[in-house]
Amino acid sequence: MSIWPDINHHRQMFPGGNEDIAIPALPPDGQILVSYLYFRPRTFAQVNAGIDCDQGGVQQIPVLLQRQLPTWVRRVALLYAAYRLAQYAAARLF
Numbered sequence: 001m002s003i004w005p006d007i008n009h010h011r012q013m014f015p016g017g018n019e020d021i022a023i024p025a026l027p028p029d030g031q032i033l034v035s036y037l038y039f040r041p042r043t044f045a046q047v048n049a050g051i052d053c054d055q056g057g058v059q060q061i062p063v064l065l066q067r068q069l070p071t072w073v074r075r076v077a078l079l080y081a082a083y084r085l086a087q088y089a090a091a092r093l094f
Contacts, residue, residue, distance in 0.1 A: 003021070003033070003034050007026070009021055021034065
């Protein structure tokens, strides 16, 4: 598990193997990123139990997991798509 930016936090262990990540103070409009890996048969619903704040006013931002391709792969794919589009347009015009 990692937390970014590196801020003061502690982990609370509960019976049954559950644990909480407690962050004592977060500046107003502050954002943190908590990243972790979980393995089968565990699911996201078993890992993420939600968030709350003693002072209220907290919002969870859902993130969809997706594969991030390297920049060079995206550029090559874009150039190939542009090349094929140009071929198609040339065939339709002539």
